[in-house]
Amino acid sequence: MERRKFLLGVGGTAIGGSTLIGSGAFSRIESQRRVKIEVAEDPDAYLGLDGCPDSPNSSYTEIDDSGHLAVEMSPENENADNDLGEGVNSDSRTWFDNVFQICNQGKDEICVWIGDDEDWPRVDDDEFDEEDYAEYDGDRRVDFYIGDNDDRSIVGAENAYPIAVGECVCIGIKTNTKGLEAGDQLLDVFDDEIVIHADVDCPENDNREARGETAWALKRTTERTENRLNSLQNISRWGWYIPYEESDGQVEADLIAGAGNNAPDAGDNVADVTIDDDGETLSIDIEMDEEWTLDNSEVFAGSLGGLEDTRAAPGQFPFKSNDEFDAASYEIDLDDDRIDGELEVIAIHADVTTEE
16 A cells, blocks of 8 residues: 555645655565565656646645655645645635546556545534534545546545556545634544555445446447547546537447546446437437436537537536436437537536445
8 A cells, every 4th residue: 555644734734745655555466476676756656646647736746855746735835836825725615636646557457545534534513503514514524536526536445446557547635624714634633644555456345336426428439538528628527528420320328427537447337328310300318227327417419619618517518308217318409509500529418326
């Protein structure tokens, strides 16, 4: 496992880090294979840790004098281009998408997660007499999530995230300081330490199917690097669009849930999607896997520029369905004014949960 020390507070020093030990998970694996193990700087270690490439929030990270990743959200950050203020705001919720990345630079697929604890700081509404924080009661004071998908926590073995050999995943950080004041620390109960675990033996009790997930349709046979929403102007979220023109013929796609960072193999294929048209009507059918329930869905159809204008923000697509349970169907007139410009692409977004 990798152990990282984080200091996270309100005001003053907001978040910082320094290493305590080296690549334990991979060390255990390599030790079993009886080979020599050498200490490497974090970006070059078997479990590589570095700032998330091409993300403005990677400016919160730096490599310290020992060659280890540090995360610093305070004036102590030495990156010259940053104006970081005095830390996260008090009495607020703050999201930092794509801060640092974890890379699998070993020889086997692994699962990674951040160690959980029954004492993990959470909002406790009973502690506050003058303010009502019932809406946030039980929320973690600090959470770590995949990419920009704050619904996909990586805290706890049940939330272990698989990473193939040579692949990386970016991690975001969310804070909840409701009821706190400047100077309060968020992780001091752990002596300001968190532990990043990495293991080739993935935990069996994967919790991704025990809660709601965001899902996007991905055309079958499409490479993970193609047709990414975040490759378009003004869009930073994960997901995909499907190239489609009138009379293209039937197109088949998969509805992929929980695939933050555009990693379909790390998510769940929760539905079969069929797209077709007869020259007059565009038909889209979503057939859910029996283990999953469709809570709602929405569709964009139109030009690539029109899709960019929506920023792919939830709720911004013009065609919506509140059909629940196991299926949804769209019948869209190709002359419908809500088709934004010439039909070039289709994007399908859904919220799904597991039947328990």
